[in-house]
Amino acid sequence: MDSTLEIRKRIHNFIDEADERILRIFNAIIEAEEEDSELETSEYPQVPDYVYDRIEEEREKYLKGESKTSSWEEVKARLMDKL
Structure with missing residues (x-):
């Protein structure tokens, strides 16, 4: 090379x-x-490393089944209730 x-x-x-x-x-x-x-x-602000770290932490929780997830319909209903 x-x-x-x-x-x-x-x-x-x-x-x-x-x-x-x-x-x-x-x-x-x-x-x-x-x-x-x-x-x-x-045009695009730089994303700080701690944001990526937090995303990775949440991803790991999700993969281990340690975080609550919602369907699109549940998310949509919660948002509509706030309006």
């Missing part, structure tokens, strides 16, 4: 020789990555 450094060198060499079509493909990949990272930091 190639190291990151080897991969970088190979890509740099390839780009130096690439035609316009390949350069446009690379550019589209870069733009997509930049858009994804902008979305991650701006």
Whole structure:
């Protein structure tokens, strides 16, 4: 398996020789990555680790049969009663 450094060198060499079509493909990949990272930091707040920890705790309780569950109809009825 190639190291990151080897991969970088190979890509740099390839780009130096690439035609316009390949350069446009690379550019589209870069733009997509930049858009994804902008979305991650701006539109979607980061979920703290303790939330995932709590979800995992509740999941474990459910799998062991230690937590009460409700059907969709029961949940819906409770919500309708609150309205």
